[in-house]
Amino acid sequence: MxxxxxxxxxxxxxxxxxxxxxxxxxxxxxxxxxxxxxxxxxxxxxxxxxxxxxxxxxxxxxxxxxxxxxxxxxxxxxxxxxxxxxxxxxxxxxxxxxxxxxEELTALLLERFTDTEPGGRSEVRFRTLPGARLRTGAPGRLLTGEQSNTSLVFGRDHVLKTFRRLWPGPNPDLELNTALSGSPYVAEPCGWIEADLPGSPTPTTLAMLQTFVPEATDGWVMATANVRSLLAGATREREAAFAEEAALLGRTTAEVHRSLSQTLPTDVLSLDEISDLAEAMVERLAMATAEVPELAEHAQSVMSAYSDFSQVDGPLPTQRVHGDYHLGQVIRPERGWVLLDFEGEPTMPVQDRRRLSNPLRDVAGMLRSFDYAAGYLLIDHPGEPDLERSARVWARHNREAFCRGYADGGGIDPDKHLVALRAFEFDKAVYEVLYEARNRPNWLRVPLDSIASAVAASVPG
The missing domain is CATH 3.10.450 (Nuclear Transport Factor 2; Chain: A,)
Incomplete structure (x- = not known):
């Protein structure tokens, strides 16, 4: 070395x-x-x-x-x-x-997208999409707060997302954003950086250039601020205003799913494939329970939900989806919601993230995120039933609004596919339990409490 x-x-x-x-x-x-x-x-x-x-x-x-x-x-x-x-x-x-x-060095990256000098620069290639208009000259300002990648903002015009962990071939974020080019619900893609790496038969995506969406608020920030104000005694009108935003986000999500289904391949899950999917959920539950013993008391109820899912009469439609959908992946500029980061779950192999999936997986991810926004603010307030009740009511109202908006926007009606949605939600919550146990132990009660509440709600009487 x-x-x-x-x-x-x-x-x-x-x-x-x-x-x-x-x-x-x-x-x-x-x-x-x-x-x-x-x-x-x-x-x-x-x-x-x-x-x-x-x-x-x-x-x-x-x-x-x-x-x-x-x-x-x-x-x-x-x-x-x-x-x-x-x-x-x-x-x-x-x-x-x-x-x-x-900033002195990162400014050069944007310049390279417009560099037409031939020869000697084939190892790393800077590609632009047809019709893309680039404004150069601004330094690259590092955005803070990202976990798995690094983004640089150039003035108020462009953002360059560099992928820290690399997988062979095109990155799903580039694939899906390119497929959605022209949609008002994504930041317009402008280009990308690629390189030929050892062992990869196709060029590997190193970074993606998009238009920058200024003066936008992060969905997680909006949601947690609304919960915080509610717990501090804000009026119900303010809570209702966010429920309207949740419904709009549901409609927007349905529009994006429809666009992806129209431009990229689709399929259906057969009964055998649904059964295989349920078995994979069971395996993840077993792994998580072995590592987080607190999950064991709910394992039987979660297993029952997976068993119900394995017997769904199907077939279920599949398509390309976001894959890691939550409030931190959406922003709210003046013109409506915009979806970001179509990379999928970055810890999963890229071939898994490219697989077709049922759109309810994204719906389940966002519903879990509403639960997270409510539960996150209860971490520092244990044993306060009134606050917990208010937070859970907030989550329920916004979950219902999102589902209503998703159905109104032309998506699969979540209320008519509750067995599948419940299985996808539990699967996501089990993943969250494992993630928090490994990375943020003080957050572990958030998914555990959500699982406990969901289990309790399913018990008759």
């Missing part, structure tokens, strides 16, 4: 977007290096590195935009992003750092 790889092996597991937290990193190597800028002895230089990380029998690939400068020239505001000092690729000692924080 070279000196740079040793530094990266210490730095990588500490990053919030690293997917293998809690599992020892047994090996790391630089799989490929793509030089995007070399500014001479005084730098700065910009390299795009693809790292291969080995953990307990699995191998993952990650993308790093690596900046390097002589130590004395590193600006003070970039000091906290430093990875270390080493000889970079056989050269003189340099300080290396995460270049996503360097």
């Amino acid at each position: 070279c000196e740079l790889e040793e530094l990266l092996a210490v730095w990588l597991p500490r990053q919030r977007w690293f997917s293998g937290k809690g599992i020892p990193l047994r090996r790391l190597r630089i799989l490929s290096r793509h030089q995007l800028l070399s500014a001479g002895p005084e730098g700065p230089d910009l390299d795009l590195l693809v790292l291969e990380a080995g953990q307990r029998g699995t191998t993952s690939r990650y993308q790093i935009m690596l900046g390097s400068r002589p130590p004395r020239t590193l600006p003070a505001h970039l000091a906290r992003t430093a990875i270390g000092v080493c000889q970079v690729f056989g050269g003189r000692p340099q300080v290396v750092y995460d270049a996503a924080h360097d």
Whole structure:
């Protein structure tokens, strides 16, 4: 392992977007290096590195935009992003750092989309969609708060989403956003960055460029603010106003699902495939129960819901869906809801995320998110039944509004497919239990309480 790889092996597991937290990193190597800028002895230089990380029998690939400068020239505001000092690729000692924080270097990425200089730049290709209008000249400002990827905003015009963990071939986020191009419910795609990586027969998507939606509010922020105001004694009119937003989000979701079904392949699940899907749910429940014993007291009821689902008369329609749908994946500008991040669950293999699925999976994900918005604010208020009752009422009203809007927008009527919807919700909640136990133990009660409430509601009497 070279000196740079040793530094990266210490730095990588500490990053919030690293997917293998809690599992020892047994090996790391630089799989490929793509030089995007070399500014001479005084730098700065910009390299795009693809790292291969080995953990307990699995191998993952990650993308790093690596900046390097002589130590004395590193600006003070970039000091906290430093990875270390080493000889970079056989050269003189340099300080290396995460270049996503360097506005001087990231500004060059947008310029490269309009660069028509031929030759010598085939390893990493900057593609633009026909008709895309790009405005260059703005520095790349790093957006905070993302977990699995890194986004750079250029002025008020564009946002570049760089995929930190890489999977072979086109990223589903690019596929689905391109399929939805022209829709008012997505940020218009403008282009992407791709590269040929070892072992991948098709180009791998490194980043996606879209129009930036300014002055938009995150759906999670809107929802939790509404719950907080309700718990603080706000009027029911304010709660009702958000229920209208939930209904609009339901209609928007149905419109997006319809557009995807019209432009991408569709199919149906046979009875045998439904049975196989239920068996996979049972396996995930068993794994989660083994790791989180608190889940065991509800396991039988959840299993019963899966059993009911396995006997659905079907067939159920399938299509491409969002795949990781929740309030944090939608924003509310003035013109209506906009959906983001069609990458799917980033910890799942890309071939699984590309599979067709029943649209009720997305519906279930959003319904779980309303429960999360209510339950999240109860973490610091245990043993307060009045607050809990108010929060649960809020969640129920918004879940009902979303489902009503989804059906009104032409989607599958959730009220007529309650057995399937219930199974999808439990499956998502079980996943959440495992996620919180591994990453945010203080949030674990949120999905556990939701499962307990759902189980209690299904018990007669």
